[in-house]
Amino acid sequence: MEVTKEQIKRMGSMLDGCMSSKELFQVIADEKDPHAFDVLITYVQGKVAWTEPILLPLTDHLMIVAKETGKQRQAIVKCTCGHEFTEYRVNWKVQANVYVRRSEESFQELYPQGMHATEGWHEIREYYCPGCFALLDVEAVPPGYPPVFDALPDLQTFYRDWLMRSLPVDPHEFEDFTTQYIADNFAQREV
Numbered sequence: 001m002e003v004t005k006e007q008i009k010r011m012g013s014m015l016d017g018c019m020s021s022k023e024l025f026q027v028i029a030d031e032k033d034p035h036a037f038d039v040l041i042t043y044v045q046g047k048v049a050w051t052e053p054i055l056l057p058l059t060d061h062l063m064i065v066a067k068e069t070g071k072q073r074q075a076i077v078k079c080t081c082g083h084e085f086t087e088y089r090v091n092w093k094v095q096a097n098v099y100v101r102r103s104e105e106s107f108q109e110l111y112p113q114g115m116h117a118t119e120g121w122h123e124i125r126e127y128y129c130p131g132c133f134a135l136l137d138v139e140a141v142p143p144g145y146p147p148v149f150d151a152l153p154d155l156q157t158f159y160r161d162w163l164m165r166s167l168p169v170d171p172h173e174f175e176d177f178t179t180q181y182i183a184d185n186f187a188q189r190e191v
């Protein structure tokens with residue numbers, strides 16, 4: 001079914017937070033629109049300046065897109081600014097710029113005194129896009145904890161069994177390749 005301008009406008013006002021609570025309630029209470037996914041994709045695709053087809057939005061800034069490189073068609077993570085991370089089975093955070101807060105002083109830039117975690121027990125990691133410097137995610141974890149992989153969606157199953165359409169990328173194993181990526185790209189440092 002064709003995505004209408006009216007549907008795109010409605011999706012935009014819902015996502016941009018400018019829909020009235022009455023209208024929003026109506027969307028929640030109404031029967032679900034089976035084409036909402038297509039409307040969402042059309043809306044987000046219309047907001048970016050690049051042309052790789054968006055397969056699934058992950059956040060406001062990050063999209064999984066179909067990328068053609070030579071004969072390869074891969075699903076990669078791309079920022080709305082155009083910056084490309086690696087393929088979606090690798091946690092994009094290992095390619096982002098990261099600012100880590102570890103000290104009392106840096107915690108107190110965010111929290112009132114006594115309201116933050118104890119130094120040495122906790123760290124706050126802020127992940128930024130290397131292309132546009134937008135803040136992409138924040139995580140609070142014990143020091144040494146691996147970057148949290150927020151979402152590794154099973155794209156192939158989603159497209160095949162839920163959307164009933166083919167995914168425009170090469171068939172691939174559904175597996176987290178982050179550890180492999182780190183082993184291949186980050187040399188072991190002497191301590």
Ligand SMILES: [Zn+2]
Nearest residue numbers: 079081129132
């Ligand atoms: Zn960006």
